[in-house]
Amino acid sequence: MSPIRKTSDHFHMYLSTVGVSTLSHCADKCVHGRCIAPNTCQCEPGWGGTNCSSACDGDHWGPHCSSRCQCKNRALCNPITGACHCAAGFRGWRCEERCEQGTYGNDCHQRCQCQNGATCDHVTGECRCPPGYTGALCQDQCPVGRYGVRCAETCQCVNGGKCYHVSGSCLCEAGFSGEHCEARLCPDGLYGIRCDKRCPCHLDNTHSCHPMSGECACKPGWAGLYCNETCSPGFYGEACQQICSCQNGADCDSVTGKCTCAPGFKGTDCSAPCPLGTYGVNCSSLCGCKNDAVCSPVDGSCTCKAGWHGVDCSIRCPSGTWGFGCNLTCQCLNGGACNTLDGTCTCAPGWRGLKCELPCQDGTYGLNCAERCDCSHADGCHPTTGHCRCLPGWSGVHCDSVCAEGRWGPNCSLPCYCKNGASCSPDDGICECAPGFRGTTCQRICSPGFYGHRCSQTCPQCVHSSGPCHHITGLCDCLPGFTGALCNEACPPAHWGPNCIHTCNCHNGAFCSAYDGECKCTPGWTGLYCTQRKRPASRTQGEPHQEDTAFPCAPTSSPGIQGLGLPTDL
Incomplete structure (x- = not known):
């Protein structure tokens, strides 16, 4: 049976013993409890508040959260029973005890894996190595040359002495003594069991020779059986075992490894090129190049950009040349200017094309042919000036004025010779005769029997007319x-x-x-x-009788006009 169920049973027994009436009335419903008196709740364990709706905080438990928890070391307290749930690394009913040595984790159920006498963290199981050991499980001895806690100390043994990884004490080779094996048993320059043999080493390049074997211990920068050989290129230091870090052709000191940079470089390892504008040893000289020329970081010589020449690149390419060293010949035509950098042509007004070999297209003129001709009736415009070339019959700046009456031809410069109201073609000066006239200059009327435009119409048959029709209108007269x-x-x-x-x-x-x-x-x-x-008049005998008076009329003998x-x- 669970602790919560058992607690609930105990709670009901408690209510029975105190004689709680289930008939009591509470205005607020008891959420986790029973109403035991008017407006009075009896809360279940783990709950509190006037209506038993508030859970106990982490430090209290029981009915109405009235009991204080006894748990230690960040353990969790059961709000109903008060039982402690221990954090990793602790045990006991109040979690007051650490895990036993060799165990760790939740309920101390996990076994430590540490070696070489290392202690185990009771919470995480992490190994704490004793002096002289390292590794996740303290399974490894300190690397050669290191000793102590976490192998943080550096061994001080010399002359081939071996360092104890735990304490750092030195185990000297035969022929040496002292705390750090620094004492040579034989006097300097001698070796052997009786110290009666002379060291064969080059004295200036040697610390000493081994007191037993006579082996030479070379000074930094020297190598060879007798310490009479310098380090090979790229190496320096004790026994020439250290690798030089110098770059870009720098010289490496065989003793210290210090780099002497070649001209054009600087830095500890000579890896940095000279900053722009400087050159030479240690980049100590200033460049004199002009017009964005590239300065050699080695000797300061100038590499001119296209379009320039001279020692310091201060002189433009001569006219007609371009490019690096001004070695290329310009190809521009018709007065085009050549760019000394890339040889591109800047055409004179009126020309276009890569080499300025083409005139402006119809309708354009000027620099880069970018302007539009502003002409109305013209055969284009001048490619350089933009002046309109007027078609015959037109004049004006824009060729938008038709020739005045009586003028024709280019710019209306020729006079017309047309007559009788004829119009003159402004294009070719040909006379356009008015109706009723003909001839080169319209000087003659239409031939009899014809009339109108170009005398092309035939006169009608006029009946009672004075002659043929009118030469202009065609009307009968x-x-x-x-x-x-x-x-x-x-x-x-x-x-x-x-x-x-x-x-x-x-x-x-x-x-x-x-x-x-x-x-x-x-x-x-x-x-x-x-x-x-x-007035009435008297008649005279023999005179004719005249009833009326009028102007005399001719006799009407023609039937068509009779009467x-x-x-x-x-």
């Missing part, structure tokens, strides 16, 4: 008393003359002649327009 397109219609009453354009002025019923408008008075009237009454009062010779 009617005789007096006739009208109509063909002059075949007699004048209507009260009209007379050519084309019947006149109105008769006869009065008192007089007859009007369609030919000349003469009035023929009725009896009793007289006068030019028959407006005067005729019109027209002349008979029409």
Whole structure:
């Protein structure tokens, strides 16, 4: 049975013993508990608050959270039972005890794996190595030359003495003694069991020879059986075993390993090139190159950029040349300028193309042919100036003015010779004759029987006309008393003359002649327009009887004009 279930049973037994009435009323519902009195809750273990809705904090447990937890070392306290749940590395009912040596972790159930007498962290199981050992499980001795706790100490043994990895004490080779094996048993320069042999080493290059074997111990920078050989290139120091770090052709000191940089480089290992603008040994000299020329970090010589030459690159390429060293010849044509850097051509106004070999395209002019010709009626414009080349018949700056009347040709410079109102073509000066005229200069009228534009139309058959039709309009020139397109219609009453354009002025019923408008008075009237009454006159015997008076009329013998009062010779 779980602790929570057992606790619940105990709680119900407790309620029974105190005689809690289940009939009590609480205004707020007891969330985790029972109402034992009006507005009074009895909380279950692990809960508190007026209505038992608040869980116990980490330091309290039991009903109403009234009991204080006894757990130690960050252990968790059960809010219902008060039991302690220990953190890793601890045990005991209050978690007050560390794990036994050799165990660690939750409930101290895990076994430590540390070696060589190392102690194990009771929480994580991490090994704490004793002096002289290293590794995750302290399984390794300190590396050669190191000793002590965490192998943090450096051995001080010399002359081939071996260092004890735990304490750092030295185990000397035969022929040496002292705390660090620094004492040579034989006097300097001698060796052997009786110290009666002379060392064969080169004295200036040797610390000493081995007191037993006579082996030479060379000074830094020297090697060989007798310490009479310098270090090989790239090595230095004791026994020439250390590798030089010098770069870029630097010299390495065989003793110290210090680098002597070649010109153009600097830095401890001579890996850094000279900063821009400097050159030489230790980059101590200043460059004198101009126009962004590249300065050699070694000797300061200038490598000119394209378009420049001279020792310090201060001189532009001569005209007509370009490129590195000004060794290339410009190819620009028609006055184009050559870029000394890359040889590209800057064309003169009016030209284009890689070599300025092409004139501007139609409609463009000027530098780079970037301008547009502003011409209306022209054969393009001048590629350099943009001046419009006017077509014949046009003039003006933009060729937008047609030639004035009487002028023609380029810029309207030629006079016209057309006559009789003819127009002159501004393009070629040819005369465009007005209707009714012909000839090179329109000096003649149409031939009889023709009229109109270019005299191309045939006259109609005029009936009562004075001749062929009009050379301009083609109209018939009617005789007096006739009208109509063909002059075949007699004048209507009260009209007379050519084309019947006149109105008769006869009065008192007089007859009007369609030919000349003469009035023929009725009896009793007289006068030019028959407006005067005729006075009675006595008759004389033998005189004719005349009832009326009028201008004499010719006899009407022509059937077509009978009764019109027209002349008979029409």
